[in-house]
Amino acid sequence: MIKYLNLIKGVKMKILTILVLGISFLFASIDMNNASIKELSSLKGIGAKKAAAIIEYRKGHCFQSLNDITNVKGLGKKFLEKNKAQMTLGKCK
Numbered sequence: 843m844i845k846y847l848n849l850i851k852g853v854k855m856k857i858l859t860i861l862v863l864g865i866s867f868l869f870a871s872i873d874m875n876n877a878s879i880k881e882l883s884s885l886k887g888i889g890a891k892k893a894a895a896i897i898e899y900r901k902g903h904c905f906q907s908l909n910d911i912t913n914v915k916g917l918g919k920k921f922l923e924k925n926k927a928q929m930t931l932g933k934c935k
Contacts, residue, residue, distance in 0.1 A: 872925075873932035874905050885925045892916055904934035 872881050874896070882893035892914075899914045908929055911917055 870928070871930040872928055873930050874908070874911060875900065875932045875934050885928060887921050887924060900935075905931050907931070 870884075872885060874882075877896075879890060879893040879897065882888050882896055883890060888896075895916060896911075896914050903910070903913070905911060908922060908926060908931065911922055911929070912919060
């Protein structure tokens with residue numbers, strides 16, 4: 843009986859760990875000044891092309907505010923509204 847209870851406890855811990863990691867990935871912040879194409883692609887409405895456009899824009903500019911993201915061709919206020927909660931601005935390279 844004790845073996846069975848320990849097994850259940852172990853399974854519960856694994857499930858809890860998976861849930862916590864999954865939730866943290868869902869609500870992770872994306873640093874718009876330093877994120878990779880893969881990270882940028884996790885935002886709503888961003889595919890590989892738009893992620894590449896953000897990275898290209900960053901080569902000559904630094905995002906000083908989240909509103910600056912609308913300077914990237916193809917990204918407007920709707921994109922900003924949908925994703926603002928997931929975006930942060932780190933230090934420029």
